Amino acid sequence: MRQIILDTETTGLSANNGDRLIEFAGVEMIDRRLTGNNLHLYVNPERDIPDEAVAVHGITLEKLKAMNAPVFAKVAQQIADYIRGAELIIHNASFDEGFLDMEFSRLGMPTTRTITIDITDTLKMARDRYPGQKNSLDALCTRLEVDRSKRVLHGALIDCELLSEVYLAMTRSQFSLVDELMDTANTSNNPAGGSQYQIKHSALPIVTPSSEELEEHEAYLQALDKIVGAPCVWRQWQQDTEDKSV
Template sequence: MRQIVLDTETTGLNPRTGDRVIEIGCVELVNRTLTGNNYHRYINPERDSDEGALAVHGLTTEFLSDKPKFHEIAEELRAYIDGAEVIIHNAPFDLGFLNHEFGRLGLPSFVSHCSGVIDTLINAKEMHPGKRNSLDALCDRYGVSNAHRKLHGALLDAELLADVYLSMTRGQNSLSMDHEVETSADGVAFEALPLGEIIVVAASADELSLHETVLAGLDKGVKGDCVWRNYSPKV
């Protein structure tokens, strides 16, 4: 099975208002193994990045000015991802931009070349409801080092996401829960402790006798055996 972990950087948040893709990073997995056959391109968007986006990725107009335009890399990107399952964190954002870029060129949508899409943000929310599920938070949760991540970069983020995805989907190897501490927005810490030994306390003879008295009263009310007889030991 061939999978491509993908990330993009953009000039802003909305392709419909003119924002463009400026970086694409892809990491290849074949049968859940990193192959090293990665894909990475900087792209000249022919416009400036928004101030907020520039603060995130640090890719200046000057740096991108001599990079290829999207139409120059569209075919090699299509060939690279063709037939693969694509893994993206918050997939609607990246796919919205890539579909828009392909549409500008009169090409079939980006997703039409993929065999499927996995959104790790959706998966993370299902696995860890109510917790932080950003890429940084998942790196912390799964022990993936991101200490070298000062700014967002498409290839670096795709590499981190590949490690996170493999950890998320490796399966549970123990019946105990990992020791984890989450902090709410107001700074209150919630600590999840490993499961301890389950202690079962059996009912005493007196308790069983009282329980039988209650069931006998229910039997009388329904003129037969009450439903709780199916779940109760006979005394």
């Protein structure tokens, strides 16, 4: 599963009224693991950048010209090839998707959804999970204990890196330990991608945890309780088991 954590910075808020894209960043994740195959580009918007936009991201037209930033037409195909066939993970996806579609349409290129396989909006995910609460990227970092100390101004690349941690934290409960063990087994048994070996199941040994391991386990459960705002699934299962044994 190939996913791209994506973010953009722009000259303003309206893709339909003359604002342009000035920064693009994508962070690649395959099977929930960051690969390091990132794409980060600055773009000359071919227009001025209002002071209120500069106050948000700190990018001026002078800086872009000094670094010889290309116009979007020069990097459009590079961006399209990078996101092709991937699921995009975007916070407030309609904003970034709107700007990419506007820039692509100016060149007669397909829309973002045509190029990719899906777009997941983490803002919608957060609103569903934390209704009535602040769900900005900053707020989610605080709630999920993601370190954002390096984020002084909005920047596409650092925002992607933070969002990747937020996304993994919000979706962690969807992926079981068994899935991860099976993935590891399949990879080690089948490194060349050929036919898979059959995994034989046998009785598993029972290992009694030490007191230190039990303390670490309890600390981890408390962290999960804090993230979901209620007893985590493990505690619910443990309580059900105790109730049935009484």
